Amino acid sequence: MAELGHSVIAVDTDAAKVESLSRGVAPMFEPGLDELLGRMLPTGRLRFTTDYAQVRGADVHFICVGTPQRKGENAADTSFVFAAARSLAPHLSGRALVVGKSTVPVGTAAQLRECLGEGAPAGAQVRLAWNPEFLREGFAIRDTVAPNRFVYGVDGPSADADVAVLDEVYAGPLAAGTPRLVTDFPTAELVKVAANAFLATKISFINAMAEVCEAAGADVVLLADALGHDDRIGRKFLNAGVGFGGGCLPKDIRAFMARACELGADEALGFLREIDGINVRRRSRMVDLAREQCGGTLAGKRVAVLGAAFKPDSDDIRDSPALDVAQAARREGAVVTVHDPKAMPAARGVHPELEYADTVDEACVDADVVLHLTEWKQFREIDPATLAKIVTSRAIIDGRNTLDPDLWRSAGWTYRALGRPTV
Ligand SMILES: NC(=O)c1ccc[n+]([C@@H]2O[C@H](COP(=O)([O-])OP(=O)(O)OC[C@H]3O[C@@H](n4cnc5c(N)ncnc54)[C@H](O)[C@@H]3O)[C@@H](O)[C@H]2O)c1
16 A cells, blocks of 8 residues: 555564564565565655554545454454454444455454444544455565556445545555446455455365366376366466365355355355365375375384465465364374475464474475475475485475476376376
């Protein structure tokens, strides 16, 4: 927002994050973010605080706090969104616009407007719009400065004025041609979860094909290439492997199912249970292959895990397939050593029971099997001939289907992958 020319004050309840951001150090890894902070902080247009009172007088307030999965349930925990609204409400003044960005169950916006109304000072007019966030981790800056679409959910007598405010906020990207769609509240809320349900479905579809390929001796990568040439299908998100993870797709499809159930539309989303099931099965399949490769048991075997983040160019380990597989192998008695270019501090914090190594080579010392689980560019650049000298057994299982099988096999490795024939 500061890069787009606005004067921004960002509030977070986490004092450590605020302190780090104020020093120009992003509390997580996101390509280009430290550089951008370094450029914006000296302009004075970007400040961080834990004090809600400092937002008083702002023209627009974005609510972008987390909506994680509730413990022991599929539904989303929206308590942070309502807590943010309750903290913000007393500081609303005049005709300030509140804009929801968090991914929420459909119907939340209407409740949030009531909550803001209850807490706002007498005389303040509460205006709310819903503007779902579509950024992808790893591309967050590009997706924010030049998004592929805007959705504005608006409602009530101020709807036209609310659209005008958002158009002013996003004047730069709109002038550059970003399309924008104006909808009601529930449609705007649904766009985000529907988009994530579709993407998850595409990934689980190709992973279901991988299961069939394994049974039939076919090659899912060639199958995906051939399917992808049909532009009604497209090749993107048809990469078979250990499946999706992270802080969005898994919890969003579960929350979507839970909300549909509350609305009496559970049959419509029954297929998402299967999408989730296929995704989880691929992780177990990876462990099965590792066990097979180690002669039927992982007990006492050394397993090198390449990757901890749920995707490359991120240090986000929320619901990471890589760490799930690493833990499962450890539970079967393997000594598991993990290496990730960026996510080691995060992984160490949450999974101290695993071993960690600062380099790929260190992780692979005396390994009985190497598992490739996050598709970092660095892992595609590994020289299999050099790595062969370090391991006990030249066996790699490619859980992302992004390594070159010929290269690994010609260096004497047993290369196996999800959904591909064994040679
Ligand atoms: N991460 C993504 O790629 C992405 C993409 C699109 C949409 N979203 C959605 O955006 C929302 C945030 O996601 P995230 O990944 O950034 O979550 P996150 O958990 O990483 O960050 C949420 C932040 O909100 C802060 N917070 C919690 N309660 C607060 C309060 N009452 N007041 C002020 N700050 C508070 C937390 O301290 C934390 O720093 C979620 O609804 C998510 O589904 C995320």
